[in-house]
Amino acid sequence: MIDLPLSVRMPARYLGNEVNVPVKSLDKGMFRVALAFADTYEVGMSHIGMKILYDILNGRPDIFCERVFAPWTDMMRYMREHGLPLASLETKTPLNRFDMVGFSLQYEMSYPTLLTMLKMGEIPRHARKRGSRDPWVLAGGPCAVNPEPLADFIDAFVIGDGERVVLEIADCLKRSRDEGIDRDKTLERLAEIEGIYVPGFHEVNYGGDGRPVKIRGSGGKKAVSRRIEKDLDALPFPTRVVVPVVRAVHDRYAVEIARGCLQGCRFCQAGFIYRPYRERGVANVLRLLKEGLEETGYSECSFLSLSAGDYSEVSRLLEVAVERNLSSMVSISLPSLRVTSLTPEMIEGIKKIRKTGFTIAPEAGTQRLRNVISKKIDEDEILTTIETIFRAGWHLVKLYFMIGLPTERQEDIEGLVELVTKAWRMARKISRKNEVTASVSTFIPKPHTPFQWCGMISLEEIRERQNYIRRKLRRRGLKVKWHDARLSYWEGVLSRGGRPLGEFLYRLSEEGAYLDGWTDQFSGDLWERISNEFDLSVITSGLRPWDPEAIFPWDVIDVGIERDYLWREYQSALEAAVSPPCPEGPCRRCGVCDASSGVTVRRSASKAISREVKLPEARQLRDGTPPQTLEVVFMKVGDARYVGHLDMVRAFLMAARRARLPMAYSQGFHPAPKVRFSSPIPLGMESLREVVVFTLTDPVDPVQMKKALNLFLPKGLRILKAKAGFLKRSEGFDTFKVSKYMCLFRVFDAREAALVMSAARRILSGGFEEVLFPLKGEEIPVSLGNVLKIEEINSYPRWVKLIVQIGPLPKGVRPMPLMKMLFEREKLRVDSMRMIKIGGISQTPGEPGRGTGHE
Incomplete structure (x- = not known):
């Protein structure tokens, strides 16, 4: 049993006793990996990439992979006051006792947090200071396509797809450990693996302006090529994922249906660094969905893709997935839909069980600026889609925009205001309950995109444009959200900078910069104060425009896109010319496809799919008797005392779904299980007798159901007895004062x-x-x-x-x-x-x- 301070927020996120955590013995010779996420538990546990690698590594009997997240500030203070090192969730092993620590780089503003986690884990932050007894520190993810700001701290970066390379890395490091090979020789072995960038083997010379003037790699190789997996169906994908003990940011089972994007929007880094577009077969997606829901008990599933509407059989996939899950009331969401791909039939399918959110991304307020970024939608399509959504019964639509796009003018800002106003008027005309939320972010010209040559607008310009939009969009039922201008500014500095930023990041970590991606934790004054210790023109050198032949810091990485292609796209953008999406099959337009090696656009093969339609269960017994109930007496003890009431309710509902308990649901757009709990148990308190009553659609065997539910509940929640009965309208719980x-x-x-x-x-x-x-x-x-x-x-x-x-x-x-x-x-x-x-x-x-x- 774990002792945690009740004074910290959500202490349950530090337990590590979740459902589906693999149990392994720490045998001698076991290679131990810590997958680290430089953000909080509920953010990291939403990340699909971490789940994939965790499942792959733990699939090997000679590897034990555990998880490490950034503790919230209150827990960090407690750990420092009591001299506690940062440790893994599963076995509470200090970070410095692992063989390898692998960080997922999802957001540049997490870099100071990463360094602080190394310090808390008692691992030297600078790579050059690590010795034979220290873990290997690796990093991967989308931010790794410009690894240079972290080059001083990371032993090696993984560039590209990680499903196969992660085991090659583990085997390489394990072999070197067992053979007693020193760090330098081991780094040489790592560098031989496709997709691995070792900063120490690349000499990058910087000029006085903070920009690189020369790059020399080992063996004459200037850049490391991205690892590309050709066939998603040939890759493992987890179904028995760890179920978070507290609600994650994205609390659902997710299936990646495609990787990459066909559209080629010029601002979108992911659309370039994940090329070519590759789909997972529809039959495989449906199999993963079925197994994943059975193994987790989630009530919602999400089909992940950069543009789910481009999926070859998206309508059929959605139709079959919804119909197969009607009886279990599992909702299906498509979080990344283009306006032109959203049909009335898809909207009807999504709302069959419960309404999930709708987000539309016009990105720009005028057609000219949408053409500049090659966003292939017009205003009529945007407004028609919004109207269709509201008329289908939704009451909220979110619109995403950017300010600071290349060539942006005042009329583009005015166009943004006008478009949002039109959407709001349409929404309110249909129903006074309807609301529109406009989220306005600041554009950052990211590496490996056509806009990498552009500069970023200044802090003053960001604030000026935000203030204009704020003044113009003050209406009831209309919300405007924007990112902190200083956050966007420093994100731009880190995403476009090079190795001179290393010492700046180190100083930020030393002075307490931590969890800066959270608005309430970001200290702009601290960042500004530390930056004044350096030559500001060097620190911010990446924000200025670049010459056509400039050497970028990220030129050490080859993502597969030809530089000439990106330059041509940039010139087309300046002319407001739209480029077509990627064609079917291989082409030589951008340079990433290679038919001879099988790297090409890969569509899902059409196959006959059994519909397996199950009608919703009756909500009352057919003979007219009252609905049956299952009364469960349980105890909440030990580690479960740190689980809040709502998270405990969630755990019971997920266990009930896995046990196939035929729960009755409420009616309406948001059906909920008919379940009643006795009074909430305060956080930190244990109880030897609590009661929950489930209303059922069919009778069950109480003894068998008790056994089934106990299999799927987290540690500390234990059912003592279960009793079948009938629902009485006046029945309630005894309340004891x-x-x-x-x-x-x-x-x-x-x-x-x-x-x-x-x-x-x-x-x-x-x-x-x-x-x-x-x-x-x-x-x-x-x-x-x-x-x-x-x-x-x-x-x-x-x-x-x-x-x-x-x-x-x-x-x-x-x-x-x-x-x-x-x-x-x-x-x-x-x-x-x-x-x-x-x-x-x-x-x-x-x-x-x-x-x-x-x-």
């Missing part, structure tokens, strides 16, 4: 035990007649003689146990904070106190009544 609790105080010696027992006896003897309980800035008087009774005091070698009866308490006063406050007044530390609810009492203290203790 007085309950009995067991308080356990951890002690280290007899002296400490005596202090706890002495304090308990003083409280029992009426040492406090009345106390003032702090609550939301007020002090609530609590008369202890009427609400607190200590029934038993016992001492054990490591614990002192109290049995107390508490209640009825004034509104807002909770038993656990009250007990902690009383013992803190006795100058005792109560961090490790456990409080376990052991039953409710139907009458107030002093009156005869019936208890409901643990059975």
Whole structure:
């Protein structure tokens, strides 16, 4: 059992006891990998790439892969105060005891957090300072296509697709470890693997302006080529994914249906660095969907792609997926749909179970500027799609725009305002309930795109354009969101910079920059202060325009796109000329396709698909009797005390779906299971008897269902008994104003035990007649003689146990904070106190009544 401070936000994210976590013995010779994500648990657990690599690595019996996330600031402070190193979730192993630590680079503003995580894990941050006893530090992901800002800190970068190369890396490092090969020789071996960039083997000379003037790679190779997997159907994809114990940002099962994009929007880095476009077969997608939902219990699935509407059989895929999951009420979402690919039939299919969100990305406010970025939609298509969505019953549409695009003029900003206003008027005309949200971000010319030669607009220009839009779009039912201007500015600095940024990043980490991607954690003043320690023109050199023949910092990486092609696209953009999407089959337009090696656009092969349609279950028994119920008595103990009530409810519902419990659902656009829980258990408290009642569509065997549910619940949630019955309209839970609790105080010696027992006896003897309980800035008087009774005091070698009866308490006063406050007044530390609810009492203290203790 783990001891976590209840003072931190969401302590359950530090447990590591999720459903589907692989269990492995730490055999001698096991190669140990920590997959690290430089952001919080709920963000990292949404990332599909991390799930893929975690599954692949743990599929090998000689490899044990674990996860590490950035603790929130409160937990980080606690760890520092108590001298605790950053450790893995699964086995709580400190980061410096792994063979390899692999970071996923999703966002440039996470770079200082990455360095802080290395420091917290007691790993030297600079690669040159690591020795034979230190882990290998690798990194991959989309930001790795410009690895140079982190070149001083990362031993090797993975460029491109990682499914196969991750095992090649593990085998290389394991072999070198077992053979006793030194770090330099091991780096040489790594560099021989396709798609691996070792910064130490590339000499990059920089001029006084902070820009590279010469690049020399080992063996005369200037750039490292991106690793490209040709066939998605030949790659493994996880179905038994770890189910987060707290709700993740994207809390759903996700299937990647395609990689890459056909459209060629000039601003979109992902559309270039993931070429060519490759689809996963529709039959394979449906198989993964079925297995993934069975293994997780999610109620929502997402089909992932940069442009899901380009998928060859998207309509048929959506239709079959929705129909197969009607009975289990699983909703299907397509998060990346182009306006021109969204049909009324698709909208109807998406809303069959429950409405998921709709986002439309016009990107620019005028047709001229959309042509500049090669965004292949016009205003009529945008407005027609918005109208179709609202008329189908949705009440919110989100619109995405960018400011600062190349050639942008004032009339383009005015066009943005006008387009949003038209969408808002249409929405409100259809229904006064309808709302429009416009999200406005700042364009950053990313590496390996046609706009890499462009400069980025200044901080002053960003603020000026944001303020204009804010003034013009003040209307009821219309929300405007934008990124912090300083965040966008520094993201531009990091995404377009080179090796001179290394020392700047190190200083930021030293001075406390952490989780800067979060608006409430970003300190623009700190970034500005640290930047003033350096030559600002060098630090921000990437923000200025580049000459046609300039050497970019990211020229050390070859993503497969020819430089001449990107330049031609840039010239077409300046002429506002739209380029066609990628054609079917191989072509030589951009240079990435190679028919001889099989690297080409790959479409899903059309195959006959069994529809396997299941109609929704009846919501009431056919003979007219009331719906059946399953009453479950359970306990919440141990690590589960850190799981909040809503996350506990979520865990039960996911377990019920995996156990195939035939739950009844509510009607309407957002059907929800008909489930009732007894009163919420406060965070940090345990309970030996709680109740949940499921309303069912069909009878079940309670004994078998109890066994099935217990298989799929997280550690600490345990079903004690299950009973079938019928739903009574007036039936409710007993509510107890007085309950009995067991308080356990951890002690280290007899002296400490005596202090706890002495304090308990003083409280029992009426040492406090009345106390003032702090609550939301007020002090609530609590008369202890009427609400607190200590029934038993016992001492054990490591614990002192109290049995107390508490209640009825004034509104807002909770038993656990009250007990902690009383013992803190006795100058005792109560961090490790456990409080376990052991039953409710139907009458107030002093009156005869019936208890409901643990059975």
